Amino acid sequence: MIVHVPPVLMYHQVDEKPQSTPIARVLTVTPSQFSSELDYLAAHHRRAVGVRDYLDALAAHRPTNDMVIVTFDDGYADQYTRAFRILRQHHDRATFFITTGNVGKINHLTWRDIGIMARAGMSFGGHSVEHIDLSQLTKAEQSQQIAGSLAALRAHLGTRPVVYAYPAGAFNRMTETLLAQQHVELGFTTDPQFEIGDLRRYEIPRIRVEGGMPLDAFGAALATPPARRYALRALPLQPPQRLQARQLTQPQP
Numbered sequence: 549m550i551v552h553v554p555p556v557l558m559y560h561q562v563d564e565k566p567q568s569t570p571i572a573r574v575l576t577v578t579p580s581q582f583s584s585e586l587d588y589l590a591a592h593h594r595r596a597v598g599v600r601d602y603l604d605a606l607a608a609h610r611p612t613n614d615m616v617i618v619t620f621d622d623g624y625a626d627q628y629t630r631a632f633r634i635l636r637q638h639h640d641r642a643t644f645f646i647t648t649g650n651v652g653k654i655n656h657l658t659w660r661d662i663g664i665m666a667r668a669g670m671s672f673g674g675h676s677v678e679h680i681d682l683s684q685l686t687k688a689e690q691s692q693q694i695a696g697s698l699a700a701l702r703a704h705l706g707t708r709p710v711v712y713a714y715p716a717g718a719f720n721r722m723t724e725t726l727l728a729q730q731h732v733e734l735g736f737t738t739d740p741q742f743e744i745g746d747l748r749r750y751e752i753p754r755i756r757v758e759g760g761m762p763l764d765a766f767g768a769a770l771a772t773p774p775a776r777r778y779a780l781r782a783l784p785l786q787p788p789q790r791l792q793a794r795q796l797t798q799p800q801p
């Protein structure tokens with residue numbers, strides 16, 4: 549089966565306060581920026597969805613060509629107080645990748661927040677227990693980070709998460725093996741090397757939406773994501789292997 553992979557947007561924080569460090573400024577969008585970007589998607593007939601919505605559409609053989617997958621990393625508190633509120637105002641959805649060891653800590657989501665968001669249709673995926681670079685860990689350590697975060701989400705949400713995002717985008721072949729053992733369907737990176745060539749199930753690239761990004765730059769990033777130009781073979785889940793991708797013959801919206 550050939551399936552279409554929509555562009556995947558990556559956000560971190562939504563906050564109107566000026567950020568004090570350069571990295572925080574890049575990772576933080578204002579509520580008005582986020583709202584404008586959702587308006588932009590709607591104006592261009594694109595649906596903002598979570599990964600769960602995408603996988604459900606694939607399973608039901610519904611079209612995915614009008615989808616844009618919205619993701620948030622790290623489980624910051626403003627993802628409930630701001631991002632979730634704005635998503636609901638727009639009738640949109642997103643997936644939140646949670647560093648489970650930080651849930652309930654200062655400036656982070658609580659399990660209560662996550663439960664409310666889940667009941668409203670938001671979906672969740674693993675983002676390790678302690679936000680550690682998986683590629684630097686032993687197999688046992690990686691396994692603990694991956695399985696631990698997925699188990700915590702399952703325990704609190706009652707459903708098994710099937711998606712994972714790598715802290716700092718870093719992973720290795722062992723990561724892919726461990727994700728397959730945990731029945732994870734898709735893994736998301738930020739490493740630009742995966743924006744070209746064949747797509748692999750556990751190497752889905754994402755578009756980083758930066759604080760202060762002009763709307764025309766946002767539109768340009770959406771229009772040219774390499775993932776959009778490829779189709780991904782071999783869903784549903786199979787063991788890790790080179791997934792043969794090829795250029796779509798039909799232009800995608």
Ligand SMILES: [Zn+2]
Nearest residue numbers: 621622715716
């Ligand atoms: Zn992260």
